[in-house]
Amino acid sequence: MKNKILIFGTLMLVIIFAGETRAQDAAGILKKMDEVLYAPKDQTGQLRMVLTDRSGNERIREASIWQKGTDKRMFRFTAPASESGIAFLSLPADVMYLFMPAFEKERRIATHVKNQPFAGTDFSYEDMESVSYSSKYTPKLLKETAEYWLLELTPKSGLQTNYSKIEMKVNKQHAYPESMESFDKGGNKLKTVENTYEKEGKYWYPKEIKMTDLKKRHSTRMIMTKVVFDSNLSDQIFTVRNLTSF
Amino acid sequence: MENLALFIQKFRYVILSIVLLVTLFFGYFLKDLKVDADVLGYLPEGDHAATLFQQIGEKYGGNDMVLIGIESENVFTPETLHTIKQITDSVRMVNGIGYVTSLTNVIDIKSTEFGLEIGRLIDEYDIPEDQDELKKLREYAISKEMYLGNLVSEDAKATLIIAKLLSKDDRNETVDLIRKKVGNINYEGKIYYAGMPVTLYELSKVIMQDIWLITPFAFVLICLVLFLGFRNARGVILPMLTVLIAIICTMGLISFLGYSITLITNVIPVILLAVGSAYAIHVVNRINEEMAVNPKGAVIRALTYITVPVFLASLTTVFGFLSFIAGSYLTMIQEFGIFSAIGIFFCLILSVTLIPVMITVTSKNENFTNNKKPSNRILEATTLWLNNLVFNHRKALLFIWAIILLLSIFGITRVERRVDLVDYFKKDNIVQENETLLREKFSGSMPVYLKVKGDVQNPKVLRVMEKAGDFMESFTFIQFSQSVADLVKDMNDAMGEGKLIPDDEAKIRQLWFLLDGQEIMEQLVSYELDEGLIIGQVNNSDLVTLNQIETEFTEFVKENSNDIHTLEYTGIPLMLKRLDNSIIKSQFLSLTIAVLLVMVLVSILQRSIIKGILSIIPVFVTLLALFGVMGLTGIPLDIATVLSGSVTIGIGIDYAIHFITHFGVVYKKTNIISTSISDAIKISGRAIIINMLSVTIGFAVLSFSNLVPLQRFGILLATTMLVSGLAALTLLPVALLIAGENLKKVFRVNSVL
Incomplete structure (x- = not known):
């Protein structure tokens, strides 16, 4: 009798969860992708930002970047000369500092409005966050091909976001996002992202990210060079004192 | 003339078929007739102020602003703020809209207890609910030049959502969409619309209404006069038929040639009804006279007599209309002159061909000898x-x-002049009401621009922009101006260095770095950073104001241009001023031309x-x-x-x-x-x-x-x-x-x- 109940119970569970399999799959894919994206303990590198406007004019900015975990990050701009030395320090709990060498002082920046553009690029502060997709979005598997999964991500309730949904192609072999299309709250396509990956050591990382703002007809390419992973960066790098000691 | 009369009689069926075919041809194109209410769209090409205005519109995201006003007891309530956000979001999605600025998405630069904050005045994802917080927000918004009179009224009872249109194409459709979207939003307070695109949208509607209401009305009344005058069907039908055909052909021609109905050309049907019927009246009258004397050969005798005076009369009218080609600043007035002249010409031709043909054709079955002289x-x-x-x-x-x-x-x-578009509507029209409301509470809806050419990160250039802003705001009719200099000053202040333009160019460049990518920057400076705008809003367009703007802006531009920065100005007030100048100029010129032409013509003939x-x-x-x-x-x-x-x-x-x-x-x-x-x-x-x-x-x-x-x-x-x-x-x-x-x-x- 006990066995029968057990079998029945298992059967019920199987039936209940069968409907969820696809969702489980999607969540599993997203989780796997997050693991790939946020695998390194820390990283440093050079970032080249190429800004292209609707007429094809290009502007270039360069910065050195240090990141530890997902919530400590420092940008220090190195080019053009007039912007050289400007630095951003992001700390946990949305705390952000800015240093401007011409003023020789740091200022804390309130970044509560995340749809603001970061440093003139098409990336908003929201796009720059290193917060796992799984914690922010509920995924749904739209399509599966031999090469990729197509996921639709909808924001979890309570999430402050500029997007109503994101469609994302996840590479099947390496589980990294190949491309993304984000939609505004009116359902219009707002931005597209195309990623090119390279392998450095044991990690796949986005060598180049191209973000296009369709409404502004403006695009930004972020190109990473000289990337180094897991060099045990000191916490001292991510301090206001370090920010201002330029 | 007798030959002409005989010719007309001989080829009467050919003439009838030609008239029928031509009418059908042009009548077909009536279906494509479009309305274009934009007066300033008819500024001549090559006019510097107009070209500059156009260029600024294209480069900085639209001269055309739809202003959505919201009125309630207090704008700073959660409900109203949510509505503002909702309207802002949905209007942004409308096709043809470039930028939307409102309390819930406007940039705000301030120094807070946490430090520097470049963000939004109100966090659209976290609209304050707390009374104290709302009160603080209200006081803060009203205290800032950037919002007062631009986005919020001094009593905080009214707010504006400013939507800039990307292009002039489908402008009416865009306005229509905005209204529909906003109309779907549930809000208890008052929502109204203003701004040039709305005015033009209403004008287009009124223009069409006018054509459909006034033309038939004029038609019926003129029929009545004709009947009272002639006391027979022929005296009514023939002139009206002539005019009707002429109207169809003229309006069809306008459409066929790709022109639109304008504020002025919409009067052409009425003009043709009134004027064109005259030629027919004289022809019919003369034929009646001759019929009364001796029906035999009456038509030929009548034509022999009447063709010259009718020809002369219509030719003078044609010249009267053609006099508009010279001396009018607006191409719209030239179009009016040309198409009216063509219409009159159609009337003339029809009066001396169709009318006698119709009379000969129809009188076959009619015994004209019994036709009494109409009494x-x-x-x-x-x-x-x-x-x-x-x-x-x-x-x-x-x-x-x-x-x-x-x-x-x-x-x-004591003759006065007026060029204000809003005056075109009757006093009780909603456009008049809304514009008045807007002009009372806000800084106005007519942009005036000072364009500064020079390196916009140069402190000297920024200072002249600052000066230009102060200059604009020194006028009572400009309550608000905006330039990148204001933002740089705010940023400098937030860095703790005072509300001023830094002397050090390095500082400016670094402040700029933070402003870069903000939507507002695209509306104020060029991508190449080689020119910037100072935008002012003018809330008055009487002639005294327009004159003052022209003289004082011209002087300011001259005084402040040098090797480092050159200034230029344009804007709707300047164009209205041009319009006014052109009205006087074309009045004198077209009158002189008309008098001379007509006198010479009559003397020669x-x-x-x-x-x-x-x-x-x-x-x-x-x-x-x-x-x-x-x-x-x-x-x-x-x-x-x-x-x-x-x-x-x-x-x-x-x-x-x-x-x-x-x-x-x-x-x-x-x-x-x-x-x-x-x-x-x-x-x-x-x-x-x-x-x-x-x-x-x-x-x-x-x-x-x-x-x-x-x-x-x-x-x-x-x-x-x-x-x-x-x-x-x-x-x-x-x-x-x-x-x-x-x-x-x-x-x-x-x-x-």
Whole structure:
């Protein structure tokens, strides 16, 4: 009798969860992708930002970047000369500092409005966050091909976001996002992202990210060079004192 | 002329088929007829202010602003703020919209307890609910120059959402979509719309309404006048058919050639109804006269007589309209001149072809010998009375005209001018109401730009921008100005270095770094950072203001341009000023051209300069009366009333032409001045009276227009038609009587007829 109940119970569970399999799959894919994206303990590198406007004019900015975990990050701009030395320090709990060498002082920046553009690029502060997709979005598997999964991500309730949904192609072999299309709250396509990956050591990382703002007809390419992973960066790098000691 | 008459009779069926085919052809294109209400869109190409305005519009994201106003007891309540956010979000999604600025998405730079904050005035994802917080927000918003009078009124009871249109194409559709989207939002307070695109949207609607309401109305009234005058169906049907065909062909041609109906060309159907029917009236009248004498060959005899005066009358009118080609700043007025002239020409051709053809074709089954001379007692009594007046009360008549002239001259000194688009609507129109509301509470809806060319990160350039902003705000009619200098100052302040432009260019560049990518930057500086705008909003467009803007801005631009920065300015006020200049210029030019052309034409065709001068007397008197009436009644010169002068000349002279032609024919035969005058008053007088009344009534119908300038135009033209008709029937005969024996030579030797 006990066995029968057990079998029945298992059967019920199987039936209940069968409907969820696809969702489980999607969540599993997203989780796997997050693991790939946020695998390194820390990283440093050079970032080249190429800004292209609707007429094809290009502007270039360069910065050195240090990141530890997902919530400590420092940008220090190195080019053009007039912007050289400007630095951003992001700390946990949305705390952000800015240093401007011409003023020789740091200022804390309130970044509560995340749809603001970061440093003139098409990336908003929201796009720059290193917060796992799984914690922010509920995924749904739209399509599966031999090469990729197509996921639709909808924001979890309570999430402050500029997007109503994101469609994302996840590479099947390496589980990294190949491309993304984000939609505004009116359902219009707002931005597209195309990623090119390279392998450095044991990690796949986005060598180049191209973000296009369709409404502004403006695009930004972020190109990473000289990337180094897991060099045990000191916490001292991510301090206001370090920010201002330029 | 007799040959022409015979030709027309011979090829009557060919003529009928051609008329039918041409009408069908142009009638087909009526379906594509479009409306374009934009006055400033008709500024001539190559005009610097207009080109600069256009360029700025394209480069900095739109000159055309739709202003959505929200009014409630207090704007800073969670409910209203949520509504603002909702409207902002949904309007942004509308096709054709570039930037949307409102309280819930406007940039805010401030120094807080946490440090520097570049963000939004209100966090749209976290709209405050707490009373204290809302109160603080309200006080903060009103304290900041950037918001006060631009986004929020001083009493915090009204707020604006500013939507900039990307292009002029489909502007009406965009306005329509905005209204629909906003209409779907549930809100208890008052929501209203203003701004140039809304004004033009309403204008387009009104223009179409006008065409569909006024034209049939004029049609019916003129039919009535024709029936009362002729007392038979033919006298009504034939002129109206002629005009109808002419209207179809003209409007079809406008569409066929790819033009749109404008604020002014929408009056063409009414003009053709009023004026075009006149030629038909004279032709029908003459045929009736000849029929009464002897039906045999009546049509040919009538045509032989009437073709020249009708041709002359219509040609003068055509020249009156063509005089607009020269001297008008707005291409819209040129279009009006050309298409009216073409329409009149259609009327002429149809009057001397279609009418006789129709009469010969239809009279086959009709026994014309029984056709009695149409009698109309009132008309006969009127012509008798006029006759009596001319012969027995000459002094009283001259005295009355003298008084009219004196009053007119007094009135002329008081003529005003007006160019404000909002004035085009009636006082109770929603556009008037909303604009007034907006001008009271906010800084206005007419952008004026100072463009500074130079390195915008150079402190000197930023300082001149700051100066330009202060200069703009020194005027009472500009309450708000904005430039990148304001943002740099705010940023510098937030860095703790005071609300000023830093001397150090490095500092400016670093402040800039933070502003980079903000939507507002694209509206204020070029991508290449080689020029910037100072945008002001003007809330008044009376002529004193426009003049002041032109002189003082010109001076400011001159004084502040040097090697480092050069300044230029443009904006709607400047263009309205151009419009005003052009109105005066085209008034003088087109009047002069019209008077000269008409006089020369009449002199050549009548082969006598004296006849030309005689013909112009009634019109000259009428012109004085026209401007006199404008001055005395306060009707200003505007884009429509400016047309009245030349139209008056072109049409008003017709009465004199008919009178003099008739007088000349009889005088040549009888050699007696008084008999000739009597005969002219009696016979041509009848046609002139019918003609005058139908034209007067046609124009008077325009006073029912929803557009104020067209109302004024209608009232003025109705007046001048009466005056010129009466002058031709009273003043002209008196002049002929006074000239007396001197006329002998003029009429007997030189007469063409």
